[in-house]
Amino acid sequence: MTDFKRTEVELKPRGKTKVTAETLYWKNFGSPIAVKDYGAIDYVDFSQEQPYNLAVTSSSKIQIYSSVNAQVNRTLSRFRQRAFGGKFRRDGRLLIAGDEEGDVRLFDTQTKSLLRIFKGHKGPVHRCFFGSSETQVISFSDDMSVCLWDIPSETRLQCIQQHKDYVRAGGMSLLSQDVVVSGSYDHTVKVFDLRNNNCVFSFDHGFPVESLLLFPSGTSVVSAGGTSVKIWDLLNGKILCDLREHHKTVTCLSFARDQGCILSGSLDKHVKVFESGIYKVVHTLDYPSPVLSLAVSPNDMVIATGMADGLLYIQNKKESVEEQNRNLKINKKNKMHYKYRVYNQYKPEESDITVINDEHKKLPRYDHYLRTFQVSKALDCVLRKYVQERKPEITIAVIQELIRRGSLRAAVAGREGKSMVSLFRFVSKYLHDSRFQAILMDVAFILIEIYAQKLGESEQLQQQFNNLKSAIDQEIKILHIFMKIRGTISAVRAGIYFNKNPDICSSTDTLIPNIIPR
Template identity: 30%
Template sequence: APHAKSSAHLPARILEGRSTDDDRNARGALGVRSRGVEPRARVQLSEDVRGARGQTKAAAAGPEMTTTMDGPLVLPDPKVKGAGLYAGIGDYVKVQPKRYAPKTLRETAEGRYWRAYKAPALINAVSQVTSLHFAETYPYQLAVTSSARVTVYNSQSRKQHRMFARFKDIAYSGVLRSDARAMVVGGQAGVVQLFDMNSRSILRKFEMHTRAVRSVKFSPQSYATIASASDDTTVRIWDVAAGECVRRHDGHTDYARSVAGHPTAQTTWASGSYDHTVRLWDNRDGSTSATMTLDHGAPVEDVAWLPSGSLLVSVGGQDACVWDVLGGGRLLRRLRCHQKTIMSCHVAADGGPPPVLEHGSFAARVGAGGGRATAPRLLTGSLDGHVKVHELDDFSVTHSAKYPGPVLAVALSPDANALAVGTANKLLSIRRRTKPRSHALGGGGGDPGFHKVGPSGRRKAPRRLDAGSWQYFIRGMNAKAAEGDFKVKRLRSVRLQAHDRALKRFRFTEALDASLAGGRPEVIAAVIDEIAAHGALSKALAGRDAAALQPVLRYVMKHIGNPRHTRQLVHVAGMVLDIYGGSVGASREVDAALRLIRERVAVTLRLHDSLAALAGVASPLLTVGQLAAYRAQ
């Protein structure tokens, strides 16, 4: 009791740098030796002293009193949040994760947007996936063509919904009607078949092609019109109601591999062929010849219209060509962004992140409209295993994704929440956004009843309650405080993490284990610093068996090469070797982890040497460049 009175003010005096007889007496009473007796010791309060003084006073005086190896007693500053265990008497301050300088931005907003397509559903197909097509209406079913079957998946659950296998040979180009109630499929046998989605029965068969039908499409404006492109070099237009061919277009001199209907003109079609040309057909005149011929320069694998219908995209070889159809068929841009043949292209009317567009920008002109700026994107898939996204304002590549095989087909759902890719090694990948795009774009509004609207259409401001109104006296607990009201802050209990709960009880080993289990390097580094500030890092590391030592060694091995953690982890690794150096060889797991740490350190040192040599080589070049720029100015 006599010592308790003098020791109650001990932390404040130590922080101010004063040393009095009362302080020395308090140190003696609390079990902390003076520097004259043991200058390099790190001594903490014993458990029985803490229990005798109570948790509050122990928190105020005990844990903060630590002698260091290099100077006088050092205490955390209670004014700095997260600097120590306690900000005041009895107030615990949670350990704040380490904060570092931000890294250099290596990824654009577009890249982050496309990387939100995660958790791919990888489905093994029976053969290579040759065609993908999403329905235009919810739930945006996906038709996947592979070998002699067409499988329909639900794009929301990514589970199989229907399977069509009534084909004598390989099926090609399964395409769903916009209402997803019918599907048209080509095939190796040269037959175009129309299926009912509910009963899976064949509604129509068109058998006038003499070779394989590689591409079929519904007219964007009519359910009753179908177009097909065949290896017999012809493009045919079919009337579903009559069940017959109403137009045959001859002009290609090699296999016709793709066909696409104009988004606004029902009578206009485009087809691509292995004769290196893209031809435009108009069904209004009686002629069977093309109204426009575009030279792609390589066998054409696929064609697609942009939403406005003024531009056409053709892909083949290593190039993707953008044609200005309304401008007489001039080549607007040739994109060479793949190392191998481009097999598929897909135009999404609103597939990218919402742009901030200036008036009259290209993306705004070709977008689908609808009251807000759209973000049309061009997706291309190639045999080099890459899917690349092109922005249609300057046709630059904004994102690239690598797949484990040659890409044969790519498609994006109309709501831009599902991305499907088919490869030549029998793999179907369906990626979905972790957060729906409508929410990511900030869709949705506030409560429609938030403001009352008067007869004139103007919003009425809510009436201010005062003592002259009876509503003032019947306010409930949810009423908002008005001007002049006294506000009493509600004391909220602070939720502590596992490592914070352990630190609050001075269980440093448990705190270190809890932070390592969490896995966040910033939190682990902060906990290690907190434990080291109390001189208990060696205690937290000691007394571990092989299983308990493994998480520490794994963390050191993983992050010792990171410049943000190198200084701290070198110290931790040194302490581990000092404590357990005599036990090396007793555990294979520990020995293997130590070898990995040694290898990681060696690799990091070699990397530093290489970077130093590179800096020496680059320095003269940079100097010459700076001199040239200075002389030019």
């Protein structure tokens, strides 16, 4: 008796993605370490001094983590309500944060002491930053104001009220202590001169502004809100670029690689890496939950990402190949002992008869069902969600085998509920894929022939037919567009050919399709 022939899964080529140096760089970050917190991670920030500790603001506290082992070193809990936007000073010794009561609190990170409380806002303070002089603090509040505070005297120096909605983002120039940028839910980004409280520039972002980044050069600012990330030129007050790579609200921004890259986190669970200058996506980091906050360590070795479900992800960069080889040479030891060596190993000659040890390979479950002629169960096996999403080639291979056997109609018929929905969903989802289209069109015809008579019996079946119809209509629209493009290209090629060969125009019995060069 011959052995059962396994189902051959043909792996059809997909579109190749271009591998660049940036892609390899970001792929070098290892698997993230997940830390669970009590509430959504509002803000994360790295200290600019070694060992680059990480401040994580969540719920009514700020925890300072070690970037080396992801352990909590200190906890700042002097908040009666929610805390927002914990930010280190450049030397890492002080930390500023806002709260839901409208206060701005200043902490000593070494002793966990509360040094100052700046009172004056009438709404929650979501963001606050140290100024370039490091003796001043700027705060942005839901009371639509931007305030400047003096740390030694604990007093408010200035208050700017030119926004018409919550102010949730901002920053202070590192080059000049007189330049402040703020972003508001009134869709505007405003640049203020503190010397006269005047608004120098006002940009319309088009969406509520969630986050801002100022380039250290002071010439550009990056704003995020809605599904858009925009770069503005502060010298002439014009937009440089509008990046729309996310499909949900962009919540946070961060620099990396010495401002060579801009990272944007979104509620669509992705972090996009844009290369500065060309402003193109060079890599995408995927996460299991909506991203609320994001930061990269000054040495670019750690990425911290805060989620809406309270998870904090810390990713450390792996050692480069050169470092691994260097460490391998240092730590390499010859562990080979004489008793493990194989001496005088026999090599077979041409005249020898060799017996190949053909071990029995375990059949996949779908092949087991095909071997026992259980065609419906074989199809059910490859219609599981995991197989559909990760390995659709296996599902197509089994369908092809059923077509070869003449058993596809029997496997498709008699389905109800979840089994029927899975089949319809697979056909609707991959009908547009050119690799599978020819096969799935045959399956679609069989589905229509078998289940069209039962349309009035189930709303679920009606919904699946509507989805299938939408997928087919979309393909028809795309084909119409391609036909128009093809006709336009043919007309252009014909015009070029006639211009080069004017004598052909006088010939009336020459057909245009025959004269167009292939």
